[in-house]
Amino acid sequence: MNELLFYIGAIMIIIGGICDLFGALGLLKFPNFYIRLHAATVGTIGGAVVPLFGVGFLALGSDFLGGMKYAIAGASFVTGIIVLLAASAGAHALAYAAHKSKLVKWEPKCDHLEGDEK
């Protein structure tokens, strides 16, 4: 059981590293602000929340930490949940503000709902 938790945690940390890499690539390569925002959120949700949960599982599976493992796991889970909530709301706020202030040009690559408004 402990080994299982340990490996789940380690795999989640690796997934986080990959997500961070893809987020960074997306930030550089994506064409406009809104799509780059998606890449940034991949970086925070995939690259910060998933590894934080991973650290929590990893700590729960590590017996050599003694009683400290519950403290570490609890801190990482709480931090993970805070980042999970804050990152999505932050991305929403950024997109909302950018659209409202019209600072960013709206140049969609593909807009299936074009003409459906009104």
Add this chain to the structure above:
Amino acid sequence: MKKLIPITIIILIIFGLAYVMSGKIEPQENVRALGKFYLENSYFGDYSAKSPEVVTAILWDYRGVDTLFETSVFFLAIIGSLTLFRLNKKQEKEAKERIEKVEELTLVIKTVTKVIVAMILAVSASIALHGHLTPGGGFQGGSALAVAPLLIIAAYSKYALEKQGLDKTRALILRSIGLIGIALIALLPLTKGGFIMQNQPIFPWLGGSLIFYNFFEYLAVGAGFTAVFLLLAIPEKVFKKILGVGE
């Protein structure tokens, strides 16, 4: 190209200096006397500060007076910024009135902010109040606490915070309570034959003075930051109108 030349020169100078210097500095091989004292007395010794958290032990016990002056530097900075934005009572009232309807953010952001503010309060309290056992402490907890009003100012508005009762004056009162608390906790052991600015075991509950130091520092830092944030959140337009400059 024009920018490239200075950058190249700076990089060359830095690397050249590092190359020249590195040969001349002897590597540190032995632990210095001060480091040895901390190592032998704090965690790997007899816990002479009575705290398993070495950073807190050093901050509030071995180097208590140092921390006192460090804290006073921070609070002098806050007092300085408060003086820069000094308003009299009438002007302060004017700054609290909203001139036009402030547009608030969407329901998503407001709801998430409510949840996160509650979580931040809990997390910062745990950082500060566990500071004598686990990494953390008063200053760190206070800085985390100050994020909560900042988020409310961003998601709702400064006026929403003031309507709930947390205005600049109250924040300053809270900060003063924190500072007076630190002073009392530092001075109180003197009456019972203890030492000033150390972790003294004269407080009946909860071990020594560390938790009280951390708690009051938490209060003082959090409230100090909140006062500055509230001042900075006054719109520039309103401020210029109050001072009678510009436009």
